[in-house]
Amino acid sequence: MLKDPSQKYRPFAPVHLPDRQWPNRVLTCAPLWCSVDLRDGNQALAVPMNISQKLELFQTLVKCGFKEIEVGFPSASNTEFSFNRRLIEENRAPGDVWLQALVQAREDLIERTFESLVGAKKAIIHLYNSTSPAQRRVVFGMSKEEIVRVAVRGATWIQERLPRLKGTEVMLQYSPESFSATEVEFTKEVSEAVMEVWKPTPQRKMILNLPDTVEVAMPNVYADQIEWICRNIRDRDSLIISLHTHNDRCTGVAATELGLLAGADRVEGTIFGNGERTGNLDIVTVALNLYMHGIDPKLDFSDLTAMLEVYERCTGMTVPPRQPYAGELVFTAFSGSHQDAIKKGLTEWERGGRQHWDVPYLTIDPTDIGREYREVIRVNSQSGKGGVAYLLESEFGIELPKEMQREFGPIANDEVDRLGREVSGAELKAMFWREYIERTAPWQLRGFETESRNGIVRCRARLLRDDQPIEFSGEGNGPLAALVHGFSTAGVPRFEITHYSEHALSSGEEAAAIAYIQVKHSDGRTRWGAGVDTNIELASVKAVLSALNRS
């Protein structure tokens, strides 16, 4: 890297807009959405989608609620053309969905694009040409006037062919490509020249799409550019101002959100942000960002996992684990303090009484988008006892008493540390079983019977001690008190029971009860034990033996 980057790179000249209005606004409703997955997204794939993959993704986008879908660049290849034809001839697009076709300002390509759209119910014809100084100089070697002429010619060729699409409701769209790197005054000039040809009205608007083709500045600069156009272009009320951001500086979402504040009506993007280089704007993120503020995004991501599965299969791309909302780890907390706070937040939420979601660390309820609480917490060596307890409870209905969590948490963490990886809920349960339930030495239960008379419970315990049979009787005001008494008559050092609780295990192979016991020895040491049995009395006896076996 250069010691002095200013030798090679220069700052971006901001738009002069001292009375900008967008910073004082808030978003209150969803924009119009247009998915460009099948065009911008597709053209950025190492192996572009075949027709059946495009069809499947198209269906998924429709199901999600997209009403405008850029289906391709029909004049660019036979696959693109045939795909468009199949959508139309096989009647695959619902009546309220616009099929958008991109085309450059070339007559032969415009001709072919029209052929591809014959019979469509609703079609958006999307004309673009590049307008920035670098594109004018390097790519086209054209002056501003020549660039305007290209746009006007393209617009005219489209205008002349409109009668060919009888029976099709047509909307026209113009994109001054590389808008964000173009002088705003020139964007106005070229766009108004196109408007002069298409003559949009408030009743028959055209879409003016203003692409951040390559992010060249901070998102506030893009917002200023959008507000400048909204305020200075003629016949604003005859236009649908559309945003189309890419992600070169990793602020595609921010640029879009600020662009909406700046007055835009419509957003183009892709699901999960696929697209050239660093990708297009991720529509899922912008839509769910609105959702988390209580605004209906008008797109349905109730089963985001299924959508992601279709996307990955069709495009061959993968969604990174930290991708907002969709990533595998988004609803996973590794840190103990996060786990603890989430657990408390979820408990409060489940108890009801709060109108609005306010669970620490979780921006939205994962279940709203088809994710499960079960995915929320995994345990690694950094996890605290809260995470361990949460997982045992949420996955297996094992509700460890608070103090027992303090004992088992470090035991589990040591084991996870030794394994050097995160563990699943099932592994955690197996650790718990090994530590408490499956201990059979020195004490093992062979039989336990009780009888009660006049409030006194008498027990008869048949046990193995280091594999040797031992029997004793005891009495007390309950089965456990009788058992403790019996142990003392058999010469076992005195101990008392300082905690007892039990609950049914929700389901599964145990279909049983689990009992938790804490014993306190005469020297002050305490130990926890747990026992499982279909008979709750036997579960509690096993829990006592478990605590003794761990002493």
Ligand code: KIV
């Ligand atoms: O990024 C871009 O500028 C485009 C245009 C064709 C709209 O994809």
Ligand code: ZN
């Ligand atoms: Zn693009």
